[in-house]
Amino acid sequence: ASLPGTWYDTHMMARHPHSGSCRQDTPADMISAVYCGWAAADCVVVDGVRRSADPGRTSKREFASGLYDWRDTSRSAMRVAVWVNNSDVASRAGGPPDVQRWNQPLNLASSAFLRAARGPGASASLTGVKDMPRGSSRLSLDFSSLLGPLFMMWFMQMLLPVNVYSLVHEKEENLRMMMKMQGLRDGVYFAVQYIWMVLLYCIFMGVFVLVGGGIGLKIFTMNSYSVQAVFYLIWGNLLASWSLYFSSLSRNARSAVLTSTVMIIVTGFVANLVLVQYVEHGPAVVARILQLLPSFALFRGLYELAQYAFLADRNGGPGMTWASLRDPDNGMLTVWIIMLVEWAVLPWVALYIEAVRGTGTGVRKHPFFFLGLKYRTEAGPRGAAGGGGTEANKSPRKVWAWGGRTASPHLPGKGPAFRPGAAEAGADLSRSQSGISTASSSFSSTTGALDRGAPSPGDALAHYYGSEPGAALSPQLARGVSSLSNPEALQTLAAVLAGRIGDGARRAVAEDAGAGKPPAPVAEAAAPRPAALELPIPAAEAGEQLRLDGADVAAEAARAEAAWADWRGEGRGRAPSPPPAAAGEAPAILLHHLSKVYPGAHGCDPKTAVDNLSLAIYRRECFGLLGPNGAGKTTTIRMMEGFLEPSDGEVIVGGHSIRNEMDTVYGLTGACPQHDLLWSGLTAREHLMFYGRLKNLGGEALTSAVAEGLASVNLTAVADDLAGSYSGGMKRRLSVAIALMGDPLVVYLDEPSTGLDPASRRLLWNVIKKARRDKAVVLTTHSMEEAEALCDRLGIFVGGRLSCLGDPKDLTARFGGYLSFTITTPPHQEAAAAAVVRSISPSARPVYALGGTQKFELQLQETSVDAVFATMEEIKLKGVLDVIDWGVSNATLEEVFIKLCSSSGIKLSAFT
Ligand SMILES: Nc1ncnc2c1ncn2[C@@H]1O[C@H](COP(=O)(O)OP(=O)(O)OP(=O)(O)O)[C@@H](O)[C@H]1O
Ligand SMILES: [Mg+2]
Known part of the structure; x- marks a missing residue:
């Protein structure tokens, strides 16, 4: 009973003269006939039943032993079950089954019943009855050849999501930008990634072929290995190119992986169901068009290999060889051509897309940048007043060099150009025509004064500043103003002084008039009067109200405007001069009407993070950006670094525009981002070696720069530990060391001392002080102590605008009050x-x-x-x-800071 067995059941009804309603026992003659049929070779029950294809076998052996269960068989009806033992078949695991003739016992029973029912003369004509089952034969349908192309296609594309993830992830985490900022070119990055992806594929595919061939998959064993090798290699290279292309379309790693995976699965089914139809039944041109998608090209190649393997296996002979490539139906050669063309083209397409779309790779380039076209700003300095209604007065806008599409829409709700929070304080000189014309009228007299050797703009500024309690023109400001050589720049500054600064400038002009110079025809009623801002503050703090007249910010904007005019004139492209500071030195960093509006997401309004910021920062200067959380400091720094594309305005670094010469700008900058961008699998030394190499250091110079960098931030002892195991402060120090690698012209340090212990902070300060000697350093910090210790000038940001600006002492003196x-x-x-x-x-x-x-x-x-x-x-x-x-x-700087914030409507509780 424990043996595996089976039974065959049959019934048959015969019209018998004696058949009645009562049941009869199974006739004995039927049983003996069956037994006779089985036991005696000469007991022929039905002619032909026991004829054997193998004459050497006895008839007895041809009948399997069986157990007859006659059930209710009688002479008029037969219902019988035959139990047979097939344990010997089951025991032959792996081998072909022996011949067992299960139909013989049934035929015996049937014949016996007919005789019993119809008499000895009856016989059944069993024409067409054959031995069953037939002798076993080998199943020659090779699984790998039939379903192989589909599974192999999926398998061979598995590296696509892996590649795409690592590429997009580096963009998403800003690691790509970090490398770019340290000087890594996109082309070099692509080349390195490409080589890595192909190597990975070779290992992956090598193992696959070895295992597949080893277990005897026909698709591997029947086809020429050299043909396969060429096909697999072409695909591996196309896969790398395709990964680069795919990653250029996305800035989100998870969605890129999801999309590529879904695409692989879907194209697999489509290829198996649709492409195969076109390949087998035509039209061939449709198949070729479909094959332009790399997945389908891969499938077609595998399909051809599988077909050749299948036929070779069934019919004998070789599979696909080099000679078979010329076979008329063999699409392999076409596939190779398509793949090679796509392999060569896709990386360039990817580079182009990244350059003009900016999917996480910094500032976009002009769509026709490869023809040398660039975004440009229309002629004439922004906001310059060279006479009412002249060409130079036109409000300039950046435009596409071709096509005239405006790339700099006005920002919604933008306030006046030069004063903080001064929506009420007058027209915007740079953008409002009325503001310009008013400014021009007052400017012309000032220019007249200048022409006659009257006070220079620098003197006028000094005069103005001198009139404020405790304030003085800072050395940097004085230097910037006195260095203006361009007449256009002087005019700009004069216009700004007369038209924008307001009281102070008017006083200066009035005093000039009193000193025997022609009085300035300033139309008091028409001139914009930027009176001291009366900002709403809590009643209890009325005594602390600050007088922010925006003059310092306006003066800085004027200086930036002048430098901008200078840059756009003959001074364009001039690199900052080496120390000592020469008169006329261009700013290392120039921000010109810089703005950033983040688009509103999920139904939120757009967020203006930086609003119309103009600033000039010089070499050998440390400029501190202070401001409450969310003021726009990081956004500003990121635009300066080329991380973020400005919504409007321009940044010039070392004489190069971030819009068009970002590749050059990257080579001039070092950056310590607010959140560390490090590879957890690299040590501090490896980080510095890597970034040092990107800065073109090598050999002894690199080794000593790395050692110096490590020592400067006190990381020498842990230089060979993985960065992933570092504490927050250690990571911060490593980020600062990276920023200073390779002696960049400008260094951006976004909250570099966050999380540092006091000793490390002092060490860091020394490093920054040293860097300040020959670089322009831009620093953001929430530590007033740090700002006072390090910064030559401070700008306090509130709500995306500069509230005030000056050196730390100047600020406390002016606003402490x-x-x-x-x-x-x-x-x-x-x-x-x-x-x-x-x-x-x-x-x-x-x-x-x-x-x-x-x-x-x-x-x-x-x-x-x-x-x-x-x-x-x-x-x-x-x-x-x-x-x-x-x-x-x-008063301390901290007190000033808190009051400034509270004056600007920011809750004091957040700061006290
Ligand atoms: N990617 C973004 N999308 C939308 N809004 C953003 C984005 N990044 C910043 N912002 C918004 O822009 C404003 C300025 O942010 P930013 O990070 O520049 O401030 P911050 O001055 O550096 O602040 P903190 O001192 O906290 O570092 C904030 O209101 C912030 O919510
Ligand atoms: Mg920040």
Whole structure:
């Protein structure tokens, strides 16, 4: 019973004269006939039944042993089940089954029934009955040849998503941009990636062919290995090219992988169901068109290999050989041609797409850049006033060099050009025609003054700045202004002074007039009056209201405008001069009306992150960008680096535009991004070696630069540990060392000291101070201490605009507006001490009083440090109070920063 077995059931009804309704037992003659048929070779039951194809076999052996279950068989009806033992068949695993004639026992039973039913003379004509089953034969349908092309096609494309992921991932994580910024060219990057992908494929395919051939898949074993090798190699190269192309279309790694995987699966089915039809039944041209898609070309090649293997296996002979390539139906040669053409073309298409679409690879190029065409800015400096209504006054816009498509739409809701948060403060000189004409009228008189040797723009600025409490023209600003040689630039500055700065400029002009010079015909009513901004602040802080008149920002914009005019004139393309600073030195970084609007996503409004920023930063200067979170500092830096494409405006680095000469600009910059962009699988030394090589360092110079870089950020001890195992501070230090590799002209450090311990921070400061000696350093930080220690100039950003600008001391002096005064007396003299303080500054603001120690803010309009000292000396001499201790200091930068933010409507609670 445990043996595997089977049974055959048959029934037969015969019309018998004696058949009745009552059941009869199985006739004994039937049983004996069956037994006789099986046991006796000469007991012929039905003629021909036991005839054997093998004369050597006895008839007895031709009948399998069986168990007859006659069930309710009678002379009028037969229903019988035959149980047979096929255990010997089952035991022959792997071999062909022996001949077993299961129909013989059934035939015996049938014949016996007929005789029993119809009498001895009855016979059944079993014409056409054959031995069943036939002798086993080998199944020659090779699985690999039939379904092989589909599975092999899927398998051989498996590296596409892998390649695409690594390529797009590097773009998405900005690693690509990081390498690019350090000098890696797109072509070199593609070449390196290409070689890597082909090597990976060769290993993958080599293992596949070895295993497939080893287990005897006909598609490998029957076809010529050299033909296969050429086909597989062509495909491997096309796969790499195709991966580059595919990755150029996307900036999101996950969606790129998903798309490529779905495409592979779908094209597999389509090829198997549709392409095969066209290949086999035509028209052939449709098949060829479909094969232009690399997946289909691959399928066709595999299909041909499979067909040749199948036929060779069935009919004998070789599979596909070199000679078979000439066979009329063999599409392999066409496939090779298509693949080779696509292989050569796709990387260039990919490079082009990346260049003009900018899918995470920085600033886009002109669509016809390969013809030498560039984006350009229309002639005439932006905002320059060379006489009302002249050509130069036209509001310039960047345009496509061909086709006239405007590439710089005006930003929605853009405010005035030169003042922070000053929507109410007048027209935009650069964009508003009325603003320009007003400016021109006042400018012409100023120009007249200039022509007659009256105060230079620098003097006028100095004059203006000098009129502000505690303010002075910073050395950098003075240098920038005095260096203007271009008459257009001077005109621009003069126009800005007269028309935009407002009170200060008007005072300067009025005083010029008083000194015997022709009075300036400034139309007071018509001239835009950028009065001091009255920004809304909480009532409780009314005493802290800041007077932001935007003059410093306007002056900087004027200087940038002048430098821009200079750059667009004969000075264009001039690299910054080497130290020491020569008069007329171009700024290392020039931002000209730079703006960035992030498009609104998910129904949100577009976000203006940087709004119309003009700034000139010179070599040997450290410029600090301060501002609350979300102010636009990182966005600004990213545009300077060429990471992000500006929505409007221009950045000139070392005399080169980021719009058209980004490849050159990359070579001049070093960047430490806000979030570390490191490879966790590389050590610090490897990082620096890699970036050093990109900066064209080699040999001894590279080794010493790497050692110096590691030492400067105190990473020598862990130089050979993987960056992935570093702490946050160590990663930060490595990022700074990378930024400084290769002696770049400009260095961008976005919050470099975040997460550093105090000792490392001091070390970092020394590194930055050293870098400042011959580079332009742009630094963002939230540490006021750091800003004061490192920066020559600071710009405080709020809401994408510069609120104020100057050197740290200048800013605290200008915007602090008070002195911090602390006095300690015995507790019972607190009231007397407060009275003394009020005698110095009647509106002194008490900050705290604790056990005899009191702190006040003394308004600078009411007193000065000298006056405080004099009063305290007097008190000491007269012995009015028992002064235990006292001190006076200027407001700190931090206090200024907080007040600026609060004045700009940002919640103080976020900063205190
Ligand atoms: N990719 C982006 N898409 C949309 N909006 C963005 C994007 N990146 C930045 N922003 C927005 O732009 C504004 C400026 O962001 P940015 O990162 O430049 O600020 P930040 O001054 O560097 O701030 P932090 O001090 O926090 O680093 C923010 O409001 C931010 O939400
Ligand atoms: Mg930032």
